[in-house]
Amino acid sequence: MLLAQDLVPPATADPAGVWFFNWVIPIAGSVFIVLAVADVIRRRRLTWGFLFLFNSMAVYWMETIGDWGQMLFYSPAFAQHHMLDWLPLKTPNDPLFMPFAYAVYWGVHALLVLWLSQWLSSRMGWSMLKSMLVLAIPVNYVWDFFVEGLATAMGWWTYNPGIGPVLEWDSGGRITLLWTIGLMCTWPNLIAYWAGKPPIRGLNHLERFVGLQRFTRPKVPADQLVSATTGTDGGVGIAVGATGARKTARTKTQEFDDYLNYEVTIPRWRFELMRLGAWFLGFQVTFFVFLVLPLVALRTVLGADSPYVP
Numbered sequence: 001m002l003l004a005q006d007l008v009p010p011a012t013a014d015p016a017g018v019w020f021f022n023w024v025i026p027i028a029g030s031v032f033i034v035l036a037v038a039d040v041i042r043r044r045r046l047t048w049g050f051l052f053l054f055n056s057m058a059v060y061w062m063e064t065i066g067d068w069g070q071m072l073f074y075s076p077a078f079a080q081h082h083m084l085d086w087l088p089l090k091t092p093n094d095p096l097f098m099p100f101a102y103a104v105y106w107g108v109h110a111l112l113v114l115w116l117s118q119w120l121s122s123r124m125g126w127s128m129l130k131s132m133l134v135l136a137i138p139v140n141y142v143w144d145f146f147v148e149g150l151a152t153a154m155g156w157w158t159y160n161p162g163i164g165p166v167l168e169w170d171s172g173g174r175i176t177l178l179w180t181i182g183l184m185c186t187w188p189n190l191i192a193y194w195a196g197k198p199p200i201r202g203l204n205h206l207e208r209f210v211g212l213q214r215f216t217r218p219k220v221p222a223d224q225l226v227s228a229t230t231g232t233d234g235g236v237g238i239a240v241g242a243t244g245a246r247k248t249a250r251t252k253t254q255e256f257d258d259y260l261n262y263e264v265t266i267p268r269w270r271f272e273l274m275r276l277g278a279w280f281l282g283f284q285v286t287f288f289v290f291l292v293l294p295l296v297a298l299r300t301v302l303g304a305d306s307p308y309v310p
Contacts, residue, residue: 007307011172012075015155021097022079029100032107043252046272048198049107054276055283056106060099062292067091069295070180071306074157089296091309110192113139118197132193140185148175160308163298179298187290194282201261206282207275215271216262 036050061084067074068089078095116139117131124131152158152173159166164179196204203212250258257263264271298304 008076009073009158009160009172009308011152011155011158011169011174012073012077013155015075015077017154017156018075018077021095021101021156025097025104026100029097029103032104043256044268045253045256046275047256048195048200051276051279052107052110052195053103055279056102057099058280059283059287060102062287063098063102064090064094066292066295068309069292069297069299070159070176071162071299071304071309072157072159072180073306073308075155078156106188106191109143109188110195111198112143113189113192114197128197129193132189136185136189140188141181144181144184145175148181160306161304163302163304180295183291183294187286190290191283191286195279199259201259203262206278210274210278210281212271212274212278213262215266215274216264219261219263 032053036047036053039047040050064084065087066072068091072091074091074093074095076093078093078097081094081096084090084094113132113135114128116135117128120126120131120135121128126134152175153169153171155171155173158173159176159180160174162174162176162180165177166174167177168174194205203216207213
């Protein structure tokens with residue numbers, strides 16, 4: 001076992017571009033994190049960007065378990081961390097860039113599929129769900145081949161030997177063609193659909209699933225408020241003008257709330273924490289069920305083994 005842990009696939013022994021993962025990804029990820037946190041502080045609300053970034057990072061710890069299940073080996077040339085050594089099933093190397101990559105990767109993917117789905121919906125008259133189902137396989141295959149294809153060809157990581165059909169590059173790096181990439185057509189699209197397309201006006205699927213609508217009430221449109229509080233044409237004109245004047249001085253928090261179609265009936269800090277909990281629960285459970293569990297289960301059932309990922 002100790003000898004097996006020292007084995008390295010030749011393609012990953014000395015890859016080029018290690019600096020990109022050791023420096024660029026952590027720096028870029030940190031910038032995204034700082035910007036997202038700053039936006040939350042300004043608005044005093046948990047934004048879509050922050051929630052997706054935070055919860056994407058929060059599931060990264062399961063990556064190494066899933067990597068064991070798909071026999072994915074990261075190059076030892078990358079800077080590593082050892083925070084996950086306590087896990088009984090894990091891939092040999094845990095790159096330091098991984099949590100920062102998760103902070104960006106899933107959010108970018110979600111925005112891509114949501115924008116494409118919205119475009120297809122507007123062209124075909126379909127629902128967002130139908131558009132995402134149609135786009136799931138082609139978009140994810142293109143996305144995965146672009147990212148993983150480049151990575152495995154460069155030797156940054158490899159699936160060795162991999163389960164099912166694989167493509168082997170001249171460098172010796174391998175990318176799977178069916179099993180792993182097939183799973184990637186489910187969770188990323190599902191979680192993007194549940195999280196909703198920003199900017200969000202109402203509660204998304206995750207928030208409604210845990211019953212947060214119980215702590216909200218429909219917001220009365222501003223024009224109805226104006227008509228309800230004025231009795232003459234002149235009065236209406238004055239009220240509208242006053243409202244317009246007030247809007248120019250709205251705070252970032254008020255601007256955020258103005259866009260929502262609901263009002264919160266409990267202390268707002270408590271409601272925001274409950275939103276965070278709903279997203280956290282949704283991400284953790286679905287990531288494990290749709291990605292990690294199938295990978296580990298199939299490798300265990302098949303008895304597949306790898307000299308590099310024992």
